[in-house]
Amino acid sequence: MQLVLENVSKCYRNGTWAIRDFSLTFTPGVWGLLGPNGAGKTTLMRMLATITRVSRGRILWNDVDCATSPNALRAVLGYLPQDFGVYPNLTGTEFLQYIAAVKGIAGKAARERVAELLEVVNLTSEKRRPLGTYSGGMKQRIGIAQALLNDPKVLIVDEPTSGLDPEERLQFRNLLSELSENRIILLSTHIVSDIEAVATRVALMRQGRLLSCMSVEDLLRGVAGRVWEVVLPSSGLETLRQLYSVSGLVHRGDGVHARVLADDRPPFGTRLLEPSLEDAYLSALACN
Amino acid sequence: MKLSGLKSAKAVLHVARADFLERIRGRGFMFTVCFAAYIAYAVGSGLISMRVGDVRGVYTSAWVGTMVALAGGWFISLVGFGTLRNAVLRDETTGAGQILAATPISKLSYALGKWLSNTAVLATQVLILAGCAVPILLIAGEDKPLHVWPLLSPFLLLALPFVTVTAAAALLFEMVPVLRGGLGTVLWIFLLPSGFAVPIATGWHWLDPSGTLAVMDSLIPAARAALGAGYANKFSIHLNLRPIQVAHSLQWQGISWHWSSILLRFSSLVLAIAIVALAAALFNRFDTFTVRRLLKTPLDIPGAAAVSSVLTNGASRRKKVFRLIPLDRTVAHPNLLQMWIAELRLATKHQPWWWYAGALGLVAGQLASPLAISRGPLLAVAWLWPLVIWSAMGVREARFGTGPVVFSSARTMPLQFTGCWLAGISIAAICGFGSLVRFLIAGDVPGILAWSSAVLFIPTLALTLGVWTASSRAFEGVFAAWWYVGPLNRIPGFDFTGNANGTHTASYAALYFALALTLIILAVPGRRLQIAH
Numbered sequence: 001m002q003l004v005l006e007n008v009s010k011c012y013r014n015g016t017w018a019i020r021d022f023s024l025t026f027t028p029g030v031w032g033l034l035g036p037n038g039a040g041k042t043t044l045m046r047m048l049a050t051i052t053r054v055s056r057g058r059i060l061w062n063d064v065d066c067a068t069s070p071n072a073l074r075a076v077l078g079y080l081p082q083d084f085g086v087y088p089n090l091t092g093t094e095f096l097q098y099i100a101a102v103k104g105i106a107g108k109a110a111r112e113r114v115a116e117l118l119e120v121v122n123l124t125s126e127k128r129r130p131l132g133t134y135s136g137g138m139k140q141r142i143g144i145a146q147a148l149l150n151d152p153k154v155l156i157v158d159e160p161t162s163g164l165d166p167e168e169r170l171q172f173r174n175l176l177s178e179l180s181e182n183r184i185i186l187l188s189t190h191i192v193s194d195i196e197a198v199a200t201r202v203a204l205m206r207q208g209r210l211l212s213c214m215s216v217e218d219l220l221r222g223v224a225g226r227v228w229e230v231v232l233p234s235s236g237l238e239t240l241r242q243l244y245s246v247s248g249l250v251h252r253g254d255g256v257h258a259r260v261l262a263d264d265r266p267p268f269g270t271r272l273l274e275p276s277l278e279d280a281y282l283s284a285l286a287c288n
Numbered sequence: 289m290k291l292s293g294l295k296s297a298k299a300v301l302h303v304a305r306a307d308f309l310e311r312i313r314g315r316g317f318m319f320t321v322c323f324a325a326y327i328a329y330a331v332g333s334g335l336i337s338m339r340v341g342d343v344r345g346v347y348t349s350a351w352v353g354t355m356v357a358l359a360g361g362w363f364i365s366l367v368g369f370g371t372l373r374n375a376v377l378r379d380e381t382t383g384a385g386q387i388l389a390a391t392p393i394s395k396l397s398y399a400l401g402k403w404l405s406n407t408a409v410l411a412t413q414v415l416i417l418a419g420c421a422v423p424i425l426l427i428a429g430e431d432k433p434l435h436v437w438p439l440l441s442p443f444l445l446l447a448l449p450f451v452t453v454t455a456a457a458a459l460l461f462e463m464v465p466v467l468r469g470g471l472g473t474v475l476w477i478f479l480l481p482s483g484f485a486v487p488i489a490t491g492w493h494w495l496d497p498s499g500t501l502a503v504m505d506s507l508i509p510a511a512r513a514a515l516g517a518g519y520a521n522k523f524s525i526h527l528n529l530r531p532i533q534v535a536h537s538l539q540w541q542g543i544s545w546h547w548s549s550i551l552l553r554f555s556s557l558v559l560a561i562a563i564v565a566l567a568a569a570l571f572n573r574f575d576t577f578t579v580r581r582l583l584k585t586p587l588d589i590p591g592a593a594a595v596s597s598v599l600t601n602g603a604s605r606r607k608k609v610f611r612l613i614p615l616d617r618t619v620a621h622p623n624l625l626q627m628w629i630a631e632l633r634l635a636t637k638h639q640p641w642w643w644y645a646g647a648l649g650l651v652a653g654q655l656a657s658p659l660a661i662s663r664g665p666l667l668a669v670a671w672l673w674p675l676v677i678w679s680a681m682g683v684r685e686a687r688f689g690t691g692p693v694v695f696s697s698a699r700t701m702p703l704q705f706t707g708c709w710l711a712g713i714s715i716a717a718i719c720g721f722g723s724l725v726r727f728l729i730a731g732d733v734p735g736i737l738a739w740s741s742a743v744l745f746i747p748t749l750a751l752t753l754g755v756w757t758a759s760s761r762a763f764e765g766v767f768a769a770w771w772y773v774g775p776l777n778r779i780p781g782f783d784f785t786g787n788a789n790g791t792h793t794a795s796y797a798a799l800y801f802a803l804a805l806t807l808i809i810l811a812v813p814g815r816r817l818q819i820a821h
Contacts, residue, residue: 046692079696087688087690099693101630102700103698150615
């Protein structure tokens with residue numbers, strides 16, 4: 001089971017390249033997609049979800065070209081877009097049953113599946129309410145449920161935790177971990193901690209190109225011994241920023257505690273820190 | 289803090305400019321351009337004509353200009369009205385309204401800006417018509433040379449003031465929640481003719497948005513002088529497929545405009561601004577709370593608190609284990625019947641009880657009434673009744689943002705697209721079921737053919753316009769105009785119910801079958817564009 005991207009490019013009508021020569025092979029596991037705004041993550045997700053055409057290159061699902069046979073992938077695809085809507089007059093149950101019909105899931109199986117997923121996303125008690133009355137977080141959970149309706153082999157989730165509160169986010173992470181066995185899960189998010197929690201491999205993107213793709217451990221290994229904590233008065237922050245790449249700041253009673261990326265020990269009061277994925281991400285972006 | 293006068297004026301212009309640019313860059317604008325061109329063609333080909341009694345005058349510059357401006361103003365107001373009614377809705381759905389609501393712009397400034405944009409869209413159509421009037425006159429070749437003022441003044445002084453009122457009415461209908469949808473379109477179909485009838489009945493020039501009275505004041509005396517005593521002071525804009533007789537003695541040179549008559553035309557502008565002021569007063573400034581209250585939907589969601597409490601309960605969270613039961617893939621296969629039912633349910637779900645009661649009443653009426661009534665007014669109304677349902681076809685995914693979810697599913701075209709089409713056809717068949725039974729009992733084969741062709745044609749038109757324009761307004765406008773011309777005014781050929789088509793019922797039915805087939809073929813690439821772009 002593999003999803004292969006071969007030199008995939010996407011050029012918009014105005015000549016802007018959103019994705020350029022992107023090649024990667026996705027195998028079962030949770031894949032995190034990280035990159036700054038405008039890196040092309042959502043475009044890539046949309047192309048993988050077969051709703052945006054590839055300008056150049058190929059996307060292959062188990063050796064079947066998705067451009068000519070998109071249904072091969074669509075039949076096993078679960079997709080949670082970054083921006084999606086619901087039919088406000090339908091209840092949660094009715095909406096999921098409708099999407100189940102679209103996905104070709106039959107009557108009894110659909111009913112059981114919908115009930116199960118409403119339970120999973122904790123909306124059973126709200127299943128008879130029109131979706132128009134749902135809060136943002138509840139709609140997001142309905143989105144998660146619809147993505148899982150067909151027991152997808154490929155699950156693409158674009159900014160899935162936006163609108164969820166911290167508790168709900170934690171639940172969603174658990175859900176992804178549970179699902180990751182024997183499935184390809186692609187997770188795109190700005191929230192690095194989400195990827196850190198569930199992803200086994202991380203693809204870094206910038207300006208439509210793949211910068212690197214490696215395991216979280218390898219990414220962290222790359223910045224090991226290069227993350228320092230600097231404590232300084234807030235007046236010195238500007239100077240620090242001019243000299244080093246700063247990946248985090250915390251204001252405390254004794255001054256500002258800054259996380260600094262540097263090959264050599266900075267000339268302030270410092271101690272070496274355990275690197276986080278955020279440090280690795282910023283370091284990778286700075287290097288490229 | 290309120291904006292100063294100059295800043296308010298600038299704000300109005302910027303609202304108008306942004307809205308106008310947004311419209312003209314959309315696919316729907318091409319539809320309005322094509323429609324204006326078609327109206328010009330219909331006038332040029334004689335399908336639409338201006339008559340005095342049963343004849344027309346010589347195609348002078350004034351005659352052609354007035355005919356195109358009056359007919360154009362009428363049809364643009366009928367169809368364009370539907371296409372305009374998304375100026376505020378667009379801001380609401382895109383979220384831009386929330387940003388605007390947080391700025392100091394007043395409700396009146398916002399409404400004026402939107403009205404100006406509406407007017408600009410309709411004025412563009414008037415401009416196209418004016419441009420087309422020149423070749424119409426030259427091709428007819430009945431009056432040489434071309435007189436610029438008599439040819440173009442009707443567009444400036446008749447059509448333009450008229451469309452300002454239409455633009456204002458479209459805005460007002462948007463501001464009243466109950467008139468936003470198809471109900472507003474239906475109401476407009478019946479309200480618009482009163483814009484012609486009231487001034488003619490009362491003689492009130494100041495309440496004559498279309499300028500028909502001004503034309504009649506000038507044309508009727510000229511016709512009387514040219515046609516003699518046999519002329520019964522009749523004047524009409526006519527739709528007919530048969531050629532019309534020309535009265536060569538009638539060479540009308542147009543309205544002699546003077547300051548008082550020009551000022552009277554400006555009364556339409558005053559009326560338009562009054563309507564805009566009313567619209568501004570009713571504008572909720574994107575306060576969704578107001579909308580929720582109107583819809584009787586509580587803002588305070590009790591369930592949300594319940595869910596939140598469940599989620600914040602650490603113990604329950606720890607207990608929760610997510611394990612999806614593997615899906616038996618043999619049950620996941622294309623099921624058109626199931627999709628059809630799902631689409632039917634989705635289409636009818638939000639209809640209030642009275643809609644079902646009305647549909648049921650119409651079907652019962654068709655069964656119980658004499659055949660002439662059943663196949664005539666009752667069938668006509670029965671096929672206007674589901675206007676809102678049909679106008680959502682092919683548009684729903686764009687309107688509610690469900691496209692990415694629906695279109696990333698397997699076999700969307702054969703399954704969901706077909707299911708949606710079948711649901712539309714089913715609704716047409718159900719609403720006209722009573723007449724079908726009557727046709728079957730009477731053994732009226734042409735009637736059955738006409739009925740079947742309309743059942744196919746109406747939802748197919750809706751689906752095609754929906755997928756290509758991504759808006760329900762195009763179908764609402766076109767269908768309202770079609771319904772007004774055909775079933776209501778019984779113009780042969782346009783009456784898809786077949787009632788006015790006489791001995792040609794079967795051949796017109798064949799034409800509607802062909803039209804439906806062409807439309808569904810056109811809809812497929814439109815849907816493919818929606819699915820993957």
